[in-house]
Amino acid sequence: SQQGEEDPQALSIQEGENATMNCSYKTSINNLQWYRQNSGRGLVHLILIRSNEREKHSGRLRVTLDTSKKSSSLLITASRAADTASYFCATIRDGGSQGNLIFGKGTKLSVKP
């Protein structure tokens, strides 16, 4: 079952614009992660934010986490055509000894040159 739900399902922007994707989840989490998937390829980890963190940066990526609203956002600044891909959030639940990584359905980003 999906834990995270991304919004929007699809996003089309021009090169140079910023892209913002949102993720909502249902349970308490240990951490939330964002992944990227190019068509026909495996997923690649982008960034991990822990439940006690509110914001994290990595290059042109900025991730925020609001645990009170159970939501996260991924911002890609100054987008490039090469950023065209699907982006997924994934969560690991808090507590217990599991560590299951549960994915949402993703946002399909298209960056037009």
Add this chain to the structure above:
Amino acid sequence: DARVTQTPRHKVTEMGQEVTMRCQPILGHNTVFWYRQTMMQGLELLAYFRNRAPLDDSGMPKDRFSAEMPDATLATLKIQPSEPRDSAVYFCASGLHRNTEAFFGQGTRLTVV
């Protein structure tokens, strides 16, 4: 260059046949995930292992699917008998330990006719 290796990359089989997918996790990683990806359902977690022990296989249809880790360098996912609805891309991923990011293989694209 450490990576998760999955074999085969593509498999076409007839309904009723047994299918075995293999995964070599990154050396030293102690968590292994199996996912199934379809357009309709997205990424579904089928099984999760830590230190070769299955911790969660609740997402896996038990009557036909089985997942094992015969040793630390090999994880297998078997479907017997296969059905057309099993057609999907199956991903294996490994992680260094609980609550960390996952590294994905390139997937096995299964088509059951």
